[in-house]
Amino acid sequence: MTPERLARGQELVARYPKPQSALVPFLQYCQEQDGYVTAQAMRDAAELVGITPGEVESIASFYTLLFKEPVGKHIIQVCRTLSCMLGGAEDLQSYIKRKLGIGHLETSADGQYYYEEVECLAACDRAPCLQHNLEYHYDVTPANFDQLLESWQAAPPQPVMPAE
């Protein structure tokens, strides 16, 4: 583990009565740096909190915001639950998939875009909604999605998945 990563890990461990509580926060931190949760990050996490890498993988696999393989730089997560569906999410989803040429849980060939249909994002009054690298966008329509896409291309996100 790099000294920098160890230092951050120890800071997180110090927040809790037991080290394992820092596991997910530490993986979030590693993901922020690496773009996804790498095998090395899982080994580092195991060492940090005193469990096996296998246990870390089992825990990491439980949480949908921890990516276990590389994903695009732009993470686009569109709500697919009831209120958004009533507000036209299906049309939006088809449009985005056609536009980006990728499907649910896929990353574009150039490594730019990752697309996912997710469950309720708690923004049902502004349906349909989506998150781009965890930032909310409301009342999204096929027409204003193009504008969003242009603004994202003009200012690429850093980091892809912020930890805090």
Add this chain to the structure above:
Amino acid sequence: MPTFEPVIMKGIGEMDLADIDVYERGGGFSVLRKVMREMTPDAVAAVVTESNLRGRGGAGFPTGRKWSFLPKDGRPRYLVCNCDEAEPGTFKDRMLLEKTPLQLIEGLVISAYAMGAKQAYTYIRGEFLEGSRIFRRALAAAHSRNYVGDRILGSDFSLDIVVHRGSGAYICGEETAQLESIEGRRGEPRLKPPFPAIAGLYGMPTVVNNVETLCYVKHIVDRGAQWFAKIGPEKSPGPKIMSVSGHVRKPGNYEIPLGISARELIEEYGGGLLPGRTLKAFQPGGASSAALFEEDIDVAIDFDSLAAKRTMLGSGGFVVMDDTACMVNCARTLTRFFEHESCGQCTPCREGGQWVARMVARLEAGEGSEEDLRVLNVINNTITGTNLCPLGDSIMPFLASVLKRFPDEFAAHVAHGGCPLKRMAAVVA
């Protein structure tokens, strides 16, 4: 227009309540000052118990009673603030977190004082990154003015609050799954008993309270138990935020006095239905609640009146569906949700949830059979009530209710090989 004056939503949209100077100018932290100056922890707890406040997270358990279960045995105890809002149709806690985080902190500190907790955790849903940033800034500001931290406002009471960000899992809103998650494990609900009050976080006595609940505590302590108890029905009192969405003109969060009718909520608060549409169904309490229909429009919105209709107030996620909504499509969306979110521990939820979702998806795609309908009509008995936590019991209520009310619509999907509503729309277009 509704005349009820908002309590915990007061000032939202008018001023920046996340700014500590603004919050203080509006009277913020005066209740905490009063508590620290002149109230014992037991006196605070007594007011909350007397108010009959029931938890705003979904289960509706009396808050004062929940606190009273903590054993007085000298072990450290924890307060966990549940901000893992993910019940479909509910978006009130995210608003409170982002728009009035200091009110939440004030309620949290008062509650921790009442129960004698020196350590609190705020579990914030992973998707609420922006909310967690706003909350952390508010917490640092509150800390700098000694509303949180060591010897709060010169008293003997100290409280540390740790922010724990989730990482994507609906089930972590269930209190024991949330404790597992804070301990760094998979968010799988625990077998109860023991209840968290006896053996909770790190095995210690723990109370898990919802964001909205903690916000109300502040106002109950300020204005008195009787003020709260006199709003709404006797056994289900107080104001409550309803998240109204779906087919209404003005979707949004509305703070209502419990006990008003669904009609009033839809028409007066939600602005009514869209032009030319009629009401088909509504879910009063999130994805886990059974649907109600046109004929139920005058039902009172409170814990007991909705329970009497075999549905629930839940978290207050009120979703309106008009005559353009296909019930098979709605049921497919919601059964897929539960299939996706099952933690996988209990067979009826993991396997049953998958099969139900597959059958409903089949029906929607026009590939369903009479046999699928027969199975869906009886499977309720083998899924509901056979799981560790309420998630498994939430798979069937909506589906069973719409299947019973609109059997012809489901049958038509089999007979016509797909959705007759969609086909009609295509012909008209």
